[in-house]
Amino acid sequence: MTDDRNGYPGNGNGGAAGGAAKNRLAEIAAGAVFPTETHPELDRETVVLDVQGFNLFYGAKQALYDIRMKIPKGKVTALVGPSGCGKSTLLRSVNRINDLLSTVRISGDMLLNGDSIYGHGVDVIELRKRMGMVFQKPNPFPMSVYENVVYALRIDGERDRSTLDEVCERSLRGAALWDEVKDRLHESALGMSGGQQQRLCIARAIAAEPEVLLMDEPCSALDPIATNKIEDLIEQLKGEYSILIVTHNMQQASRTSDYTAFMYLGRLLEYGPTATIFQTPHLRETLDYVTGRFG
Amino acid sequence: MSADPVKPAPFARTRTRARTSLFAAGEPMVWLTGGGLVVAICMIVGLLGLILAQGVGTLWPQPVVEVRLASGARLMGEITRTETYRTGDGRTARRRLFRTGNFELTNEHFTWVNDADVAEESRPEWAMVFERMSWGRFYGRPKSLTVEGTVTADAPAAVWAGFARVHASVSDRREVRERLETEEIGEVNRRIEEARLAVRRAELRDGRDSPAHAAARAHVDAIQAETKAEFDRLRAEIAALNGHNAKFSIRVVTADGRETDLALADIVRAYPANRLSDGARWSLYASRWREFLLDEPREANSEGGVFPAIFGTVVMTLIMSVFVVPFGVMAALYLREYAKAGPVVSAVRISINNLAGVPSIVFGVFGLGFFCYVVGASLDELLFAAKLPNPTYGKGGILWAALTLALMTLPVVIVATEEALSAVPNSMREGSFACGAGKWQTIRRIVLPRAMPGIMTGMILAMARGAGEVAPLMLVGAVKLAPELPIDGILPYVHPERSFMHLGFHIYDLGFQSQNSEAAKPMVFTTTLLLILVIFVLNVLAVQLRTRLRRKFVSAVF
Numbered sequence: 001m002t003d004d005r006n007g008y009p010g011n012g013n014g015g016a017a018g019g020a021a022k023n024r025l026a027e028i029a030a031g032a033v034f035p036t037e038t039h040p041e042l043d044r045e046t047v048v049l050d051v052q053g054f055n056l057f058y059g060a061k062q063a064l065y066d067i068r069m070k071i072p073k074g075k076v077t078a079l080v081g082p083s084g085c086g087k088s089t090l091l092r093s094v095n096r097i098n099d100l101l102s103t104v105r106i107s108g109d110m111l112l113n114g115d116s117i118y119g120h121g122v123d124v125i126e127l128r129k130r131m132g133m134v135f136q137k138p139n140p141f142p143m144s145v146y147e148n149v150v151y152a153l154r155i156d157g158e159r160d161r162s163t164l165d166e167v168c169e170r171s172l173r174g175a176a177l178w179d180e181v182k183d184r185l186h187e188s189a190l191g192m193s194g195g196q197q198q199r200l201c202i203a204r205a206i207a208a209e210p211e212v213l214l215m216d217e218p219c220s221a222l223d224p225i226a227t228n229k230i231e232d233l234i235e236q237l238k239g240e241y242s243i244l245i246v247t248h249n250m251q252q253a254s255r256t257s258d259y260t261a262f263m264y265l266g267r268l269l270e271y272g273p274t275a276t277i278f279q280t281p282h283l284r285e286t287l288d289y290v291t292g293r294f295g
Numbered sequence: 296m297s298a299d300p301v302k303p304a305p306f307a308r309t310r311t312r313a314r315t316s317l318f319a320a321g322e323p324m325v326w327l328t329g330g331g332l333v334v335a336i337c338m339i340v341g342l343l344g345l346i347l348a349q350g351v352g353t354l355w356p357q358p359v360v361e362v363r364l365a366s367g368a369r370l371m372g373e374i375t376r377t378e379t380y381r382t383g384d385g386r387t388a389r390r391r392l393f394r395t396g397n398f399e400l401t402n403e404h405f406t407w408v409n410d411a412d413v414a415e416e417s418r419p420e421w422a423m424v425f426e427r428m429s430w431g432r433f434y435g436r437p438k439s440l441t442v443e444g445t446v447t448a449d450a451p452a453a454v455w456a457g458f459a460r461v462h463a464s465v466s467d468r469r470e471v472r473e474r475l476e477t478e479e480i481g482e483v484n485r486r487i488e489e490a491r492l493a494v495r496r497a498e499l500r501d502g503r504d505s506p507a508h509a510a511a512r513a514h515v516d517a518i519q520a521e522t523k524a525e526f527d528r529l530r531a532e533i534a535a536l537n538g539h540n541a542k543f544s545i546r547v548v549t550a551d552g553r554e555t556d557l558a559l560a561d562i563v564r565a566y567p568a569n570r571l572s573d574g575a576r577w578s579l580y581a582s583r584w585r586e587f588l589l590d591e592p593r594e595a596n597s598e599g600g601v602f603p604a605i606f607g608t609v610v611m612t613l614i615m616s617v618f619v620v621p622f623g624v625m626a627a628l629y630l631r632e633y634a635k636a637g638p639v640v641s642a643v644r645i646s647i648n649n650l651a652g653v654p655s656i657v658f659g660v661f662g663l664g665f666f667c668y669v670v671g672a673s674l675d676e677l678l679f680a681a682k683l684p685n686p687t688y689g690k691g692g693i694l695w696a697a698l699t700l701a702l703m704t705l706p707v708v709i710v711a712t713e714e715a716l717s718a719v720p721n722s723m724r725e726g727s728f729a730c731g732a733g734k735w736q737t738i739r740r741i742v743l744p745r746a747m748p749g750i751m752t753g754m755i756l757a758m759a760r761g762a763g764e765v766a767p768l769m770l771v772g773a774v775k776l777a778p779e780l781p782i783d784g785i786l787p788y789v790h791p792e793r794s795f796m797h798l799g800f801h802i803y804d805l806g807f808q809s810q811n812s813e814a815a816k817p818m819v820f821t822t823t824l825l826l827i828l829v830i831f832v833l834n835v836l837a838v839q840l841r842t843r844l845r846r847k848f849v850s851a852v853f
Contacts, residue, residue: 097725102635129731139722142745142847152730155740188847204730214729 024285025294028265033065037282039272042259045072048242049094049212054108056086056093058101063089065266066108071212076234076243078257078274080250082289085263087246088136091214094244095131096124113211129156132205133214137221138197140189140204145172145181148189148200152208167207175203176233195226202233206241213237215245219252231256250290254278262286343827350824353817354583356576359422359434359568360393361550362408363415370395370406371422371434371550373568375813394814396432397549404431405813418569421451425547425557426564428593431811433557435547441556444542455567458545458559465543465559472536479529483522485785490515495681587821596775596805597815601822603777607693607795608829610781612762614697614791615704619761620754622701623708624743630709631716632738644713651706659767662699667691667771671792687792691772693781694791699771700764704757711756715749716742744847751841755834762830765799773800775808798826 024034049071056064064086071077079087092098094110096117110117117127129152141148149168158164168185172178177199181192189200198218205213219227234256237243247253253260253274260277262270270277270286281287288294317323357373364370372395382388389410398404425433437454439446448457497511543559566579590600634640671688679687719742727737774794781793802822809815
């Protein structure tokens with residue numbers, strides 16, 4: 001984590017509105033917590049995922065501070081912020097993949113379509129079946145393309161061949177991969193190119209018709225052409241799926257997302273429509289970050 | 296590497312750079328590491344070369360040499376070894392070890408002959424080598440052949456031709472007799488034994504003089520009466536075969552002029568060593584290899600084949616793998632996938648690694664004490680009480696040997712499996728969990744297939760170690776001569792309680808326990824060669840399997 005107390009130049013020519021504290025970043029580094037600057041446009045959206053005062057600790061170290069955000073339904077929400085700001089941690093908390101680490105503690109809760117995620121007695125496995133996740137590096141399973149796509153159904157005990165076939169085709173079409181792999185469905189998925197593998201992972205994630213699709217820097221391991229394809233795909237998936245995407249790439253965030261959340265050192269600083277965040281954010285720190293002055 | 300000299304340095308240098316040192320350039324290290332490899336390769340190639348050279352030549356038919364010594368004595372035999380030695384007056388001299396055979400006449404299988412004592416040396420045309428069922432080889436000139444009780448030939452060439460004509464039929468009769476003795480009489484004996492066991496069982500269950508007991512005893516009597524006729528018939532058949540074969544013999548003159556009749560039924564193979572064409576030599580060589588690979592041993596294992604040992608080794612190794620792989624994989628799965636890392640897990644892991652360093656004989660002692668005397672004895676009490684005090688499972692056997700070796704090789708499998716499991720990328724596990732899979736579903740569908748090649752590596756290592764192990768086997772079931780194979784055509788076909796022969800133990804037995812050690816010595820190399828080949832074949836099969844799995848699961852092209 002960049003502990004950059006003196007690194008922020010603090011020159012007032014950022015032009016951002018609002019009387020933000022001059023050294024907000026330094027204060028955050030010193031431990032302050034500010035309420036999130038949430039834009040009013042978000043209140044008009046239907047909420048699919050509601051994060052309610054979520055805190056997360058890795059051992060004694062706090063990684064997320066009182067995150068409150070409502071992820072809108074059918075939209076693409078991008079999480080941006082400098083390395084180590086907790087974007088991925090937040091994303092991985094949504095489907096409780098972080099639970100696998102024994103040192104993680106949390107407080108607060110999230111609601112997926114009104115159902116508690118961290119409440120007592122929640123069946124994590126059932127919960128994860130309601131979400132899909134795409135990882136930084138493509139991680140196809142060591143099996144055929146077909147079996148990769150229908151994996152979620154297989155572990156759900158689905159045996160009906162026609163259902164599986166149908167889901168496989170629909171998901172692969174959804175991931176814009178069908179035409180490329182329809183003749184090699186039963187070959188190993190490991191022989192495909194990186195971009196194809198990542199689209200296969202997207203197909204796998206959408207096969208179970210998730211209520212929210214989590215994407216953790218899905219293009220960071222891909223070349224520009226494959227990245228373009230994935231971005232086009234995200235564009236197509238918009239509306240049908242609610243997507244929460246972590247990205248390092250500002251252009252990607254501005255191109256693909258409807259809403260953008262800016263995180264810094266475990267805090268959610270500003271959250272609003274992408275156009276606003278990238279052009280006239282309420283906080284000067286957000287503008288500095290999205291224009292590349294720091295981070 | 297030094298900086299580009301053309302461009303001016305962007306900032307002032309504060310330290311003069313040393314010239315690239317020898318170690319930085321790495322040249323000496325290449326030689327050092329390469330030298331280490333060369334030494335290792337030399338040792339391996341040397342060992343394999345020695346075994347190969349010695350092992351391949353053992354069965355090759357050698358010429359027979361006759362020598363007349365200065366003392367007037369005559370010797371005939373194959374030269375097996377030549378060495379130089381220092382005589383009393385300091386000169387070096389050469390002496391040769393003759394395999395002279397004819398044990399029943401000379402009480403010796405081998406004789407040293409000093410070159411200085413040799414007055415005359417020749418390769419007599421009609422010197423013949425007789426390989427026999429017992430007493431080792433016989434060297435001599437054929438004098439006459441008796442067929443069906445009458446002398447039919449009295450010149451060497453005619454004797455040899457006649458021998459070649461009738462020997463096959465004599466051998467067939469001998470084999471029929473052996474089959475009658477082992478299988479048919481064995482079958483009859485088994486029936487009687489079965490009836491006796493039924494009596495004993497009835498006695499144990501219902502008490503002496505109970506109706507069931509009486510019925511069982513009546514049954515024994517009936518069986519005995521019934522089998523007596525069968526017995527007599529078989530005996531008569533055997534006697535007839537023996538009587539017929541007794542009419543075939545060959546009269547042989549040894550080098551020192553003594554005449555002996557050799558029964559043709561006793562002769563496994565005979566050949567005029569100095570008259571063999573190249574083709575005949577090769578076919579003799581092939582027939583000896585066939586015998587070596589497919590027949591049972593004779594002459595206290597120093598002659599004949601090692602088939603039971605090959606069979607025992609392979610079966611034991613396979614049974615061992617069947618036990619060790621599932622258990623090792625389960626243990627490794629728990630350690631790597633379920634257990635929370637902590638001092639206890641570390642302690643368990645260290646203990647497992649230490650277990651790999653325990654001398655194998657300790658496992659043998661444990662196997663004998665636990666499997667044979669505790670588990671086996673309990674099994675006997677429960678299931679085979681009627682046979683007691685004769686143990687069934689309460690002694691060494693192929694099952695206990697396999698279990699002992701499984702225990703011994705367990706650490707190998709666990710360590711290899713753990714390595715393989717930890718090499719499965721966590722991203723795959725996370726991907727599976729993110730799809731809503733449970734822990735076991737993830738292990739079964741993602742982790743295990745992906746780790747399978749590594750697990751196979753563990754199995755290969757375990758097999759290589761287990762197949763070559765001897766010390767513990769001496770305690771838990773490997774024997775010098777096992778009359779029956781652990782798998783055969785007699786119900787229930789698989790007999791895990793039987794003792795077995797093992798190539799490794801066979802090598803030890805040949806080399807150090809044989810009465811005729813000089814004759815057994817070359818067989819040590821041949822058997823070693825065979826053991827290495829068996830292990831090699833088992834490994835090649837496992838490696839092929841692994842390659843196929845790897846192609847299927849791991850070839851992540853990116």
